[in-house]
Amino acid sequence: MTTIGDVARRAGVSRSTVSYVLSGKRTISQETRDRIELAIRELGFTPNAGARALATAQTMVLGMLLQFHADEFAPAMLQYVLPVSAAARELGYDILMVTDPDGAAAIRRIGASAMVDGIVLLDVTHQDPRLESLRSVSKPGVLIGLPADTRDIDAIDLDFAQAARVLVDDLHDHGHREVTLISPPYHVVERGGSYVWRFRDAAIARADELGMRLHPYYGESRPPAVQTSVHRFLDVHPSATALIVHNDATIAALPAILRDRGLSVPRDLSVVSLYSRDFGEEFSLPYTAVESAADTLGRQAVGQLVRRISRSPQAGQPGVRLVEPVLTDRGSVRSLSR
Amino acid sequence: MTTIGDVARRAGVSRSTVSYVLSGKRTISQETRDRIELAIRELGFTPNAGARALATAQTMVLGMLLQFHADEFAPAMLQYVLPVSAAARELGYDILMVTDPDGAAAIRRIGASAMVDGIVLLDVTHQDPRLESLRSVSKPGVLIGLPADTRDIDAIDLDFAQAARVLVDDLHDHGHREVTLISPPYHVVERGGSYVWRFRDAAIARADELGMRLHPYYGESRPPAVQTSVHRFLDVHPSATALIVHNDATIAALPAILRDRGLSVPRDLSVVSLYSRDFGEEFSLPYTAVESAADTLGRQAVGQLVRRISRSPQAGQPGVRLVEPVLTDRGSVRSLSR
């Protein structure tokens, strides 16, 4: 392995001068700089990351904590991974990906051993045991998702309540007065996925305000239960004119289900949904939807974390940032004449 | 941050003694050990990973290089991520996840700066530009997937040719003499996904040996093209009695497609496939299949890499290991009386 000393010797300068050429923190004469840069190229020198980390107390690595829930539609998680990683690289950071079943212990481990400069927590739940761990370790962190206790931490998430209102309003504007809501499976609620009830409660409240009838259900996450459940919801409420689908497995299966029933959208049934843009493209979903942008959330989370790490004044006070939902109209809502 | 010096002072010993308690490389008197362990607990000491890496020239981190192909069914990639990460942790390693678009440059970066002890390459293509980069960097590597040039490197993959033979044989044994094969989309071939033609060529050759007619096609990866293509294949060969599906998007959509056509499996059509166990479970696929075990491949890859890193004699000569496919019979093949 070639070190900064090898480069210095070859260029006939001191190690510190080489270091300053690398960092640009000092003005170096053009001539000296040229010699050093040549030596670096000839020797193929790259600074040792561990040594640099030790000297600067900065690793330029971010920890990313994933949790895999067997019951979850797998791509959901993946949507954040790439944006987080890409955003980190653009800011000069690498990603240490941690999938330990015990996330709280993992945070202590990578935090206390100074393997990372900051930590991104994905898929945060209402009572997330990783939070206490994050607070105990003296490393900045950022959450994607909303826990119960957000004191003194940066968290970012889609505004699911607002998303629900946007969709209910859209249906109401088009004259719909009786609709069915399909939420994620109930066990997602049980393990603390707050986005489920944030969306659901807001939808119920808004429908109530507007004098609409709304039938709320928890859906399923796998075939064939997904199919069965949708058929049941449709059978039970033949007079509902629209479906609000907040359930990836359901919305992906919906085109086939409706075809089976001979239903055409929006002629026979209106459909609005909430899903991520990537997901909609993957399954070519033709529905009016609030699109959650995992890439926006991921990028913003990393941006905030890096500001926090560098103690940038732009980081502001730690707190929750809810991203405004955006409705994309794909014509899947029929205007009802009354 | 508390250091080994703090612990030493508190326990009234030298830093080296603390270090030896940590590593267990020296016999320490019970009494001294107790004092030190108490001090470690009281101070909440965890060794600084960077300092340790510098002193030992070992980071205990493995690089994992992912490539995201926009055209690929996303979960395919994810299946390896978790097993690789889990296997690494069991062996004491963390995972640096690298998703840079330019994988070759990323390998040079993390290799030359000694951020990792070894590198796992996922989704290796026939002419993978990352290979040269891996060879140039003096770090052990392991490939998941099979490139054209496998000199002096460890690679592991499913034996796709054998998988094809197993499936063709199974159909032949049941009396099938005319079958249709649906491979992944052609652009996967174009970007060097050798598993496509390893499976396809072997299927064609075996069918030929056995005197079967086999109609080979490249399928699609997204709806609605997936649906359209399958309908076409079925229309064109009404006398084919079985389908061999080597295409995730197709097999996931197949139950709905066959229902649309009023075809029942295996009464009207026999179906065999190749997919990963996870994938089959996710979509509750009811087909006889060769199951690729991403977790086995991932774990074996990491195991081999770590043996290579530690220069274990058990690592053997660098080379290719093909994992034997396993057929799981789910009764989707009809026995044809002749």
Place this chain on the structure above:
DNA sequence: CTGAAAGCGCTTACAG
């Protein structure tokens, strides 16, 4: 504009 030296927090031969 440049260099010599201290220091980051560990590990491990060398001594006793």
Place this chain on the structure above:
DNA sequence: CTGAAAGCGCTTACAG
């Protein structure tokens, strides 16, 4: 059974 010291490869105040 334990300690003092060198060394890993950087960065950066301190000097000139």
